[in-house]
Amino acid sequence: MACQQHNPANTLVSTTPNHPSTSALTEQNKKIVVDFYEGVFSKHQVQTYSDRYIGTQYIQHNPYVADGKAPFVNYFTQYFKEHPDAKNTIKRVVAEGDLVVLHVHSTQNAQDRGEAVVDIFxxxxxxxxxxxxxxxxxxxxxxxxxxxx
Known part of the structure; x- marks a missing residue:
């Protein structure tokens, strides 16, 4: 069976105002995720930023948090009550299309060495x-x- 090469000249790209380019959509998605993350994990405003950014159907792959917006809000509201000095610093943001990846330094308090976290949204x-x-x-x-x- 012959392998067919992809010819970029045969790729259609929409440039109409109603359909943002892939790079514009990627940038928009980065802004959404960074604003959400900073709102929830730096400002600890879990409900406000979850209401703004989490979809009606939210799939969670972290084994400690159930699917859905309400379980996310409940989990992290309780977490920040227990760890009011928790700090999360975004070190890197990588995005492609509908996926946004954050590399984060997460600490529970000033004395904590913390954790290296990779979050994918x-x-x-x-x-x-x-x-x-x-x-x-x-x-x-x-x-x-x-x-x-």
Missing amino acids: RVEQGKIVEHWDVIQSIPAESANRNTMF
Whole structure:
């Protein structure tokens, strides 16, 4: 079976005002996710930013949080009551199409070394509809001189 090469000249790109280009949509999705993340995880305004940005159908892949907006709001409202000094600093943002990836330094208080977090969000029609994360504790010692950020 012959392998067919993709010819970029055969790709159609819509430039009509009602259909934003892929790069414009990607940038819009980045802004949505960053504003959501800073609102929830830096300002601790869980309900306000969840109402603004989480879709009616929200799929959660973190095993400690159930699907849906209400479970997200309940979980993190309680978390910030228990950890009022929690701080989350976005170190990197990478986006392509409907996916936005954040590399984050998360701490519970000023004495905490914290965790390196990679959060992946899927955005659909201006709303966050799906989330994955990978979380790794920052060790006291490292085999190299590089940081996790």
